[in-house]
Each structure stands twice: as C-alpha cells, then as structure tokens.
Amino acid sequence: MAEPEISIIEREETERKEILKRYKSLLRSIRHELTIEQKRAIRAAFDMALDAHKDMRRKSGEPYIYHPIAVAKIAAQEIGLGTTSIVCALIHDVVEDSDYTIEDIKRKFGEKTARIVDGLTKIKEVFDHTDSMQAENFRKMLLTLSDDVRVILVKLCDRLHNMRTLDSMSRKNQLKIASETLFLYAPLAHRLGLYNVKSELEDLSIKYTQREAYKEISAKLNAKKAERDRFVRKFIEPIKKKLEETDLKFEIKGRPKSIYSILKKMNHQDIPFEQVYDLFAIRIILDSSPEKEKSDCWTAYSIVTDIYKPNPSRTRDWITTPKSNGYESLHTTVMSNDGKWVEVQIRTERMDEIAEKGYAAHWKYKNSKDGIENDGKTGGVDGWLARIKDILENPSSNALEFLDDFKLQLIHEEIFVFTPNGDLKKLPKGATALDFAFEIHTQVGSKCIGAKLNNRLVPLSHQLSNGDQVEILTSEKQHPREEWLNFVITGKAIARIRNFLRESKRELAEKGKEILKKKFHKEKIEFNDDNIQKLVRYFKVQSPLDLYYAINKELIPSEKLLISDIVNKKISQSQNKSQSEVERQTQNNRKSEIIVGEEYDLPYNLAKCCNPIPGDDIFGFITIGEGVKIHRTNCPNAVSLMSNYGYRIIKAQWKDTDVKNENRFLAGLRLIGIDDVGIVSSLSDIISKNMGVNMKSITIESHDGTFEGTIAVYVEGTKHLDNLISNIKQRHPTMNVFRIEVGS
Numbered sequence: 001m002a003e004p005e006i007s008i009i010e011r012e013e014t015e016r017k018e019i020l021k022r023y024k025s026l027l028r029s030i031r032h033e034l035t036i037e038q039k040r041a042i043r044a045a046f047d048m049a050l051d052a053h054k055d056m057r058r059k060s061g062e063p064y065i066y067h068p069i070a071v072a073k074i075a076a077q078e079i080g081l082g083t084t085s086i087v088c089a090l091i092h093d094v095v096e097d098s099d100y101t102i103e104d105i106k107r108k109f110g111e112k113t114a115r116i117v118d119g120l121t122k123i124k125e126v127f128d129h130t131d132s133m134q135a136e137n138f139r140k141m142l143l144t145l146s147d148d149v150r151v152i153l154v155k156l157c158d159r160l161h162n163m164r165t166l167d168s169m170s171r172k173n174q175l176k177i178a179s180e181t182l183f184l185y186a187p188l189a190h191r192l193g194l195y196n197v198k199s200e201l202e203d204l205s206i207k208y209t210q211r212e213a214y215k216e217i218s219a220k221l222n223a224k225k226a227e228r229d230r231f232v233r234k235f236i237e238p239i240k241k242k243l244e245e246t247d248l249k250f251e252i253k254g255r256p257k258s259i260y261s262i263l264k265k266m267n268h269q270d271i272p273f274e275q276v277y278d279l280f281a282i283r284i285i286l287d288s289s290p291e292k293e294k295s296d297c298w299t300a301y302s303i304v305t306d307i308y309k310p311n312p313s314r315t316r317d318w319i320t321t322p323k324s325n326g327y328e329s330l331h332t333t334v335m336s337n338d339g340k341w342v343e344v345q346i347r348t349e350r351m352d353e354i355a356e357k358g359y360a361a362h363w364k365y366k367n368s369k370d371g372i373e374n375d376g377k378t379g380g381v382d383g384w385l386a387r388i389k390d391i392l393e394n395p396s397s398n399a400l401e402f403l404d405d406f407k408l409q410l411i412h413e414e415i416f417v418f419t420p421n422g423d424l425k426k427l428p429k430g431a432t433a434l435d436f437a438f439e440i441h442t443q444v445g446s447k448c449i450g451a452k453l454n455n456r457l458v459p460l461s462h463q464l465s466n467g468d469q470v471e472i473l474t475s476e477k478q479h480p481r482e483e484w485l486n487f488v489i490t491g492k493a494i495a496r497i498r499n500f501l502r503e504s505k506r507e508l509a510e511k512g513k514e515i516l517k518k519k520f521h522k523e524k525i526e527f528n529d530d531n532i533q534k535l536v537r538y539f540k541v542q543s544p545l546d547l548y549y550a551i552n553k554e555l556i557p558s559e560k561l562l563i564s565d566i567v568n569k570k571i572s573q574s575q576n577k578s579q580s581e582v583e584r585q586t587q588n589n590r591k592s593e594i595i596v597g598e599e600y601d602l603p604y605n606l607a608k609c610c611n612p613i614p615g616d617d618i619f620g621f622i623t624i625g626e627g628v629k630i631h632r633t634n635c636p637n638a639v640s641l642m643s644n645y646g647y648r649i650i651k652a653q654w655k656d657t658d659v660k661n662e663n664r665f666l667a668g669l670r671l672i673g674i675d676d677v678g679i680v681s682s683l684s685d686i687i688s689k690n691m692g693v694n695m696k697s698i699t700i701e702s703h704d705g706t707f708e709g710t711i712a713v714y715v716e717g718t719k720h721l722d723n724l725i726s727n728i729k730q731r732h733p734t735m736n737v738f739r740i741e742v743g744s
C-alpha cells in the first residue's frame with residue numbers, strides 16, 4: 001500500500017512545481033511596471049484561485065489552475081491588459097467552482113474587480129452551462145458585458161484558452177463551443193480590433209467544425225511553404241535595398257493569411273485552393289517618431305510602387321482615416337515580376353501593435369501607461385456599447401431577433417448624415433431613409449412615407465450615403481409594414497417595426513379567437529387548451545396565437561372548418577383542403593428537384609419562412625419529425641439555425657437551374673418609387689410580356705407622391721425572376737424593386 005501513496009505525493013510535488021513555474025511565467029509576461037500593491041493583488045488572486053480549484057481537474061486530466069493562469073497570461077501578454085484584468089482572469093472561475101462569494105472578492109480586491117468577476121460568473125451561469133435558449137442567455141450576457149468592456153476582454157481570453165484546449169472535449173461540445181466562437185466571440189474580437197485573437201479563434205473554430213477543409217488547406221499550405229518563402233525573399237529584396245538607402249528604420253516580412261480567410265475566399269469565389277493568389281501579404285513596419293509617422297509610411301509606399309506597379313483601385317489609406325475599430329495602416333496591391341498580385345501593408349510599430357492587440361494598445365498610446373485600466377472604456381467602444389444597450393433595454397425584441405440585430409451592429413460600418421437643421425446622425429452603412437426616420441423618433445419612423453434627400457424626393461427604402469441631408473415625409477395614414485423589415489438595418493428600426501407588427505397581430509388574433517370560440521360553441525365542443533392544441537398541431541402552426549391570427553386572416557377558412565372532425569381525429573392532415581390548388585400542385589411536383597446531402601432522393605420540404613426558388617443558395621436543416629427543410633442561406637432564420645444547431649445543417653443544391661422547368665414557384669416582389677400615372681397598367685404590361693410569368697396578385701398604394709406595391713408571381717427560378725426585375729427597372733429606372741417573402 002505504501003508505494004502508490006508515494007507516487008501520489010510525487011505527482012503532487014511535480015504538479016506543484018509546474019504550477020509555480022507557470023505562475024512565474026505569467027509574472028514575466030506582464031510588461032508594465034508593477035507597484036507593490038499590484039504585485040500583492042496578483043499574488044492574492046493566484047492564492048485564492050489555487051485554493052478554490054485545489055481538487056479540480058480539467059477534462060484533459062491537468063490541474064484546473066493551469067486554466068486561469070493561462071487565461072491571465074493571454075490577458076497580459078497577448079492583449080496587453082493591466083493588473084485588474086489579470087486579477088480577474090485568475091479568479092474568473094472561483095465563484096462558480098468554490099465557496100468563495102462575490103462579497104469575499106469585494107473585500108479582498110475592491111468593488112471594481114468584484115463587478116467584473118460577477119459579470120464573468122453570470123456569463124458562465126447563463127451561457128456556458130445550458131444547451132437551449134442560447135439567444136436569451138446571450139442577451140442576458142450582453143447586459144452584463146456592457147457594464148465594463150474588460151468583462152468582454154477577459155471572457156475572450158477565457159474562450160481563446162478553451163479553444164486552444166478543445167481537443168479533450170467530446171465531439172458534441174467541440175461543435176457547440178466552436179460554432180458559438182465563430183458566431184459570437186470572433187466578431188466581438190474583430191469589433192474590438194483584436195486581430196490576432198480574432199483570426200486564431202476563427203482558425204480554431206473551423207478546425208473543429210470543418211475538419212476536412214481545415215486539414216486540406218493546412219496540408220497544402222505546408223507543402224508549398226518553401227516555395228512561398230523563396231518567392232517572398234525574392235520579392236522583398238529590391239524593396240529592402242531601396243529602403244536601406246533611406247534613413248528609415250524598418251522591418252519587412254511575409255505574413256501568411258489565416259486558414260479561415262483562405263477558406264472563406266474559396267467558398268465565396270467558388271475557387272479551389274490553387275487559385276487563391278493572396279496566400280500571404282508583405283508587411284513593412286517602420287520605427288518612426290510620432291510626428292513623422294505619416295510621411296514615413298508614404299515614403300515607403302512610393303519606394304514600393306516605384307519598384308512594382310500598383311493596382312490603383314486597391315490602395316487603402318487607413319492612416320489618414322483610421323477604421324472605427326482603431327486600425328491604421330497603408331495598403332497597396334502591386335504586381336510582382338512573376339505576374340502575381342501581392343498585397344503590401346505599410347505601418348509603424350505603434351500602428352502594428354494596435355492592429356494586432358486592438359483597443360487595449362490603442363488606449364495605451366492615447367492615455368496612461370496603465371493600459372485600459374482607468375475606466376475600461378474608449379470612445380468607439382462606448383458608442384457601440386451604447387447602441388447595444390439601446391437594443392437590450394427595448395423589452396419587445398425577442399431573443400432570436402435580438403441576436404440578428406446584434407450581428408448587424410457588429411458587421412456594419414458607419415456613415416454620417418444630417419437632419420434638415422444640420423444635426424449629425426451616425427448610422428450603419430447601408431441604412432435607409434426609413435432607418436434614419438426611426439433614428440429620429442419612433443413616431444417619425446412609423447409614419448414615414450418617403451424622404452427628401454438634398455431636396456430630391458426618394459422612397460423610404462432609399463439607401464443613404466455619407467453626408468446626405470435628409471428630410472423625412474410623414475403621413476397620419478401610414479403604419480409600419482412587414483415589408484419594411486426588408487430594407488431597415490438598424491436594431492432600433494427593426495425592433496420598433498417588429499414590436500408594432502406583434503401588437504397588431506395580437507389584436508387580430510384576439511378577433512380570430514372570438515371567431516373560433518363561436519365555432520366551438522356552435523359545434524358544442526369545449527373551448528379548452530387541449531382542443532386548441534389539437535388544432536395547432538393539425539394546422540402545423542407555431543402557437544395558439546398564430547392559429548387565431550390565421551383564422552382572422554382567413555388563412556384557415558373558418559366556414560368550411562369542422563372542428564369536431566379534427567378534435568375527434570376523424571380526418572387526416574392529407575385531406576385538408578385549405579391549400580390552394582396551385583400551391584398543392586407545385587408542392588407535389590417539386591419533389592426531387594433538390595439534391596440533399598450526397599443523396600438524390602432524400603425527402604424534403606421548402607421552408608415557409610423564406611420560400612426558396614430554383615437558383616437560390618440553399619441549405620437543408622434536419623428537423624425533428626418533419627424531415628429536411630430547405631432554407632435560403634440568406635433566410636432570416638439561417639444564422640441562428642446554423643450557430644445553434646450547426647450539426648443539423650445538411651448541404652443542399654438545386655439539380656439544375658438552367659433547364660426550363662415545368663413547375664412554377666411563387667415569389668413576391670416589393671416595389672417602391674415615385675408615384676406615376678398608369679403605374680399598374682405599365683407593370684402588368686411588363687409582366688404579361690415576360691414569357692411565362694403569371695401574376696397571382698398585385699397591390700399598389702400611393703401616398704403623397706410616393707407609392708408602395710406588392711406583386712406575387714409564378715416563376716421558374718431566380719433567373720426568370722431577375723429577368724423580370726431588370727425589365728421593370730429598365731422601364732422605371734428610379735423604382736426600387738426587391739424580392740420579399742410571399743404571403744408575408
């Protein structure tokens with residue numbers, strides 16, 4: 001019995017030494033000068049974590065404490081965060097895993113640290129430990145995040161370390177964590193300008209979610225490495241020589257592109273690896289004094305472009321106007337002697353650090369030596385967090401919608417526009433006149449019928465450009481419409497419109513409920529939950545609310561409805577005659593026009609939320625009990641489906657989009673423009689002259705010089721539809737025409 005005990009003691013001894021070694025390496029990685037109090041705080045945090053996790057091990061079998069030490073080291077070394085963040089990183093899992101409370105932390109480390117750790121603990125509670133309701137949790141998480149940006153930063157360090165050690169997790173958890181990372185944490189890192197963290201998170205994510213593609217690309221990158229290095233050396237040589245003749249201090253190197261961005265390019269342009277030409281970029285980093293930064297960069301630029309011919313359309317000057325995440329750099333793409341385009345990035349050491357480490361570094365140069373510690377916020381992030389808060393505080397937007405809104409906030413760049421009084425408004429790029437109206441006031445947005453742009457009349461869907469002066473036109477008769485969601489992009493406008501639609505749906509549903517109640521009464525059937533649920537299931541609607549709404553809207557014809565039959569299950573769904581003849585016909589004929597997965601004849605249904613037509617980019621989603629549903633990849637539901645249920649996504653493609661198809665698919669078009677006499681006859685003329693397009697319905701409404709119309713047509717596919725759209729646009733050049741969901 002003595003022997004194993006000794007080996008346990010020995011193991012504990014080795015581990016104790018290893019823990020101390022790792023802790024010391026953390027201390028060495030901190031590059032700012034530490035005061036005695038700061039040293040004490042870090043030591044106290046380490047001791048607390050050591051005690052809290054003393055009996056715990058990670059999935060890999062290692063002592064748990066390795067994890068918080070590693071997270072703190074990432075915070076210090078890779079992002080350049082200060083003492084408070086390092087302390088928080090060390091104790092980020094303490095409250096969750098031990099008897100220590102937030103109160104204990106407050107007593108020992110003060111109010112600020114306690115608040116950040118509290119935020120980190122809440123994220124864990126609501127987010128990491130549940131499988132379902134992710135979006136709702138996500139919303140809660142952001143509520144805490146927006147308190148102090150350090151919560152996000154430490155959380156990103158935590159996630160990065162978990163991604164680096166994902167191998168020991170189960171496949172299911174690997175997929176869940178990796179898709180979440182790609183969906184949420186990588187864009188967050190990007191928005192904060194943490195370029196290195198972002199690309200490592202992306203690469204690690206696809207390493208697990210797209211294993212084959214990842215393996216293939218990294219193998220090919222390795223195979224060609226020597227050849228690439230030779231090319232870079234040869235390319236750099238003349239630049240180096242010329243730069244050495246000046247008095248610039250510089251470093252020049254080849255930077256490989258990330259695997260994720262190569263894969264994205266392959267998918268986006270539909271090309272094989274071999275055709276991705278920019279597998280690397282050349283980076284010139286100058287050691288400049290602050291006042292000479294800009295002129296030094298342009299000197300280097302002129303040297304490079306004297307040697308190699310630049311592509312003028314691909315010069316980017318982010319030195320004069322930095323990106324909103326703080327990025328500064330001068331980019332140009334030049335033609336090498338071998339006839340290949342090569343991107344050259346020119347920047348100073350300061351710019352390079354900001355580019356790789358983001359806001360923390362930015363803050364460091366802008367303000368104190370203490371990094372981001374002072375108040376945890378900087379200008380750009382502030383504005384962004386304020387916008388997030390605005391969405392969060394609007395109780396109407398439900399979680400999934402919120403997720404989409406949030407994504408929009410992340411990816412859009414900003415434009416500046418003016419009110420008639422000359423007030424400046426900031427909007428995301430791509431925002432329309434209607435977004436602007438909602439930005440001014442909900443009432444202005446709800447009543448918007450169009451706008452005057454620099455004194456020209458434009459429809460409400462008109463996309464604004466930098467510097468536009470916008471006057472909103474309103475009408476008392478106007479109210480928010482579902483189609484508006486097709487051209488607003490700001491979280492505020494989306495939330496307000498949805499809120500209104502939900503409210504009005506609720507009112508309509510109330511009336512539908514009364515109609516249904518009467519039906520029940522007439523057939524002498526009890527109006528109870530049980531029977532309502534039977535109808536909900538029978539008509540395959542989402543909820544009783546949807547059922548009532550459908551009854552009111554006569555989507556379910558209440559006259560012919562025999563409740564007793566359904567409730568007593570006398571007829572089956574297939575005998576349901578509520579679908580129109582045409583729809584039934586297309587439903588039946590279109591089987592096996594899509595290849596699902598690698599199979600030809602997997603049964604599927606077209607999703608009602610986005611109504612794909614041949615030619616649309618599509619994917620399959622494996623539902624529970626209803627087989628495969630085909631969605632458009634730009635379906636409003638796609639992002640959340642893919643990120644929350646990535647493992648249920650299955651490839652799907654149309655067998656043939658060129659062949660003339662006997663089947664017709666229903667598609668909707670929304671038309672918005674300046675009112676014109678005879679618009680209806682002009683439109684029906686165009687449509688009837690378009691071979692084989694049948695119109696199902698057309699509605700046109702005009703208000704004070706502008707009009708909005710909807711047409712529903714039967715088409716063969718996207719080409720057919722595009723053809724129709726361009727014919728309409730040819731005849732009416734100022735009209736906005738875009739596709740909408742039918743029946744919405």
Ligand code: MN
Pocket residue numbers: 067092093158
């Ligand atoms: Mn952790």
